[in-house]
Amino acid sequence: MLLSPFADEVAQIVADEGVEVVTTGAGNPGKYMELWKSKGIKVIPVVPSVAIAKRLERLGADALIAEGCESGGHIGEITTMALVPQVVDAVSIPVIAAGGIADGRGFAAALMLGAKGVQIGTRFLVATECNVHQSYKDKVLKATDIETAVTGRPTGHPVRALKNQLTRKFMQAEKAGATPEELEELGKGALYRAAIQGDSLNGSLLAGQIAGLVNKEQSAKEIIDEFMKELKEIVADRSKNIL
Numbered sequence: 001m002l003l004s005p006f007a008d009e010v011a012q013i014v015a016d017e018g019v020e021v022v023t024t025g026a027g028n029p030g031k032y033m034e035l036w037k038s039k040g041i042k043v044i045p046v047v048p049s050v051a052i053a054k055r056l057e058r059l060g061a062d063a064l065i066a067e068g069c070e071s072g073g074h075i076g077e078i079t080t081m082a083l084v085p086q087v088v089d090a091v092s093i094p095v096i097a098a099g100g101i102a103d104g105r106g107f108a109a110a111l112m113l114g115a116k117g118v119q120i121g122t123r124f125l126v127a128t129e130c131n132v133h134q135s136y137k138d139k140v141l142k143a144t145d146i147e148t149a150v151t152g153r154p155t156g157h158p159v160r161a162l163k164n165q166l167t168r169k170f171m172q173a174e175k176a177g178a179t180p181e182e183l184e185e186l187g188k189g190a191l192y193r194a195a196i197q198g199d200s201l202n203g204s205l206l207a208g209q210i211a212g213l214v215n216k217e218q219s220a221k222e223i224i225d226e227f228m229k230e231l232k233e234i235v236a237d238r239s240k241n242i243l
């Protein structure tokens with residue numbers, strides 16, 4: 001199951017508690033849009049395709065996060081490079097790019113594609129403030145470019161994580177035609193095992209393809225400062241030499 005069984009209750013609490021901005025992840029937030037918009041909440045859903053982007057704009061989304069399949073976690077099928085400009089052209093609300101962005105170069109590229117901002121996941125996994133287990137962070141810090149795998153395609157819920165014993169077991173089970181129930185059983189508690197218990201063999205180490213570029217632990221402030229410094233340098237440099 002992708003959506004929490006408590007999704008309806010959570011959506012109602014968000015509406016009742018005066019939350020000002022909501023971003024939604026994998027899954028379609030369409031059924032909550034009317035409620036949230038009626039309370040004046042700004043809603044920024046993650047979208048994996050142009051069709052869903054257009055639908056959510058029609059339903060009142062204030063901005064969209066176009067997330068490419070390079071990302072860690074639940075993903076769609078289209079890369080950031082291909083998805084972002086197509087979503088930008090299809091809607092008139094601001095688009096935020098996500099997936100495969102871990103430094104000022106990625107940020108600059110996203111802006112070139114028409115995004116107004118970026119959402120970053122994998123690089124912040126190793127922020128000092130991030131409380132995932134150190135063994136999870138170490139795996140991200142040591143990962144190379146080809147170290148992620150996607151499982152869950154057969155059940156329609158693809159997830160990208162660092163390769164380990166669990167992803168190998170998943171792939172074998174999927175190949176052998178395991179039922180959705182068997183696969184769900186295999187994945188049960190896997191994020192908890194990785195993030196809290198530090199089981200990097202049998203836990204789900206969600207991370208994106210850009211993990212190979214993430215090789216130092218820093219505070220969130222240092223990460224953001226570095227992003228902005230690199231972005232400014234790139235923009236200043238490229239404006240002189242781009243053609």
Ligand SMILES: Cc1cc2nc3c(=O)[nH]c(=O)nc-3n(C[C@H](O)[C@H](O)[C@H](O)COP(=O)(O)O)c2cc1C
Nearest residue numbers: 025026071072073098099100120121122206207208
């Ligand atoms: C450990 C981890 C957990 C994530 N969990 C969620 C989630 O629960 N819901 C969601 O919409 N996106 C989730 N994401 C995706 C991020 O919000 C973000 O869009 C993505 O990581 C961006 O790509 P990047 O990992 O290449 O930076 C997760 C990503 C990671 C790495």
